[in-house]
Amino acid sequence: MSEKGILTARAFAPAHITGFFQIHDHVEPMKKGSTGCGVVLDRGVHTTVTVSDDIERTEIYLNGEQVPGDTSRAVVGSMTDLPVKVESISDIPIGCGFGASGAGALGTAYALNHALSLNYTANQLNDIAHVAEVSNGSGLGDVTGQVHGGITVRKTPGAPSIASVDQVPSKDNDVYCVVLGELSTRSVLNDPEMVRSINNAGKEAMRKLMEKPSVNNFMFYSREFTIRSMLASEKVMEAIETSRNIGVIASQAMLGNAVFSIPPVDRRTELNDIFSEFGTVLHFKIRNESTRIG
Known part of the structure; x- marks a missing residue:
């Protein structure tokens, strides 16, 4: 809590580049995703979530500009009914294959969980980010790669808690x-x-x-x-x-x-x-x- 009446928390999620993949569609977002292989990078998206009485509706900001932020907005909506201010600062390119959307979703989930003491587990937060991403068509397998790090082989599709993964050392x-x-x-x-x-x-x-x-x-x-x-x-x-x-x-x-x-x-x-x-x-x-x- 930064000051009385204001709850805030920050989280960082890394970038992810996919080298190759297969698309696996499914009516259930938890089972939808991709298989393939990608590499996680040491830079990514830094997200700050703020909850206060002064915030009337959920607002999403990226690098200082207000954006629709459908994926991060979906994360917020699945975790709380409270209006939230989400501010993401990206030190990776946006819309260029670096998994910025997945990183923003993950950072939002972790920061919001911490700010409101919602007591979600890491698996639950990872899955929330994945479902938000595949439901909004902004990605398929980045979140699963991002939560494991390194060069991750996604052997089966779906949310991080159910996907089978391996690593290339x-x-x-x-x-x-x-x-x-x-x-x-x-x-x-x-x-x-x-x-x-x-x-x-x-x-x-x-x-x-x-x-x-x-x-x-x-x-x-x-x-x-x-x-x-x-x-x-x-x-x-x-x-x-x-x-x-x-x-x-x-x-x-x-x-x-x-x-x-x-x-x-x-x-x-x-x-x-x-x-x-x-x-x-x-x-x-x-x-x-x-x-x-x-």
Whole structure:
């Protein structure tokens, strides 16, 4: 409690980049989601939730601007009838395949639980965020990845408490990204032909990765998925091919108009130079932790 009559709490949830995936639809949001593999990053979304008598209706803010915030709003609505002010500050790109929506939903759930002493368990909070995300079409598997950290293999679909997951071991790996624009997750998920193409490519990528799970193979089969699914723009493919020319595997961040890579140590500088030709280069570490309070 920051001052009398005002309840407030903060939470952080990390970014998540999906390398490849399969879509699994279901009438029950808890069972809807995706399988696939992605990497959790050391930056993400910082969310502050405030409850006070002065707040008349729930308001969602992102980087200082009021937004509809349908996913975070759904989280609030499923946890309390009180009007709430949700303020999220993102240090990752929005709408570019970094799982910002899932991170905002998770941060909202954890912060609200703490502010109001609602006594939800971590599993319950994770599931609330997942249901809000899939119900609003803003994502399918980011929340499950975000709550586990590292390079997470989502072996079965659904909310974090019921999904079967595994890990590709990683250590001291750096992730380089360049953003080339935005891509609507909802527009892709609503295209039946695109869904078929994604699922065929995602099934093959998962089969191959699980035969030899490694960081390098995660990147390799993510690149194969990008090519086979035909989701990439010309600019994305150009960045991927330019990276290939120096022996570095790069792939599209799903679902976003961005490219990422986990390069060998001796190629980081060269890759950074190549990515900088396409835009501002973002540099992350792999994060092996999940959401935190405060």
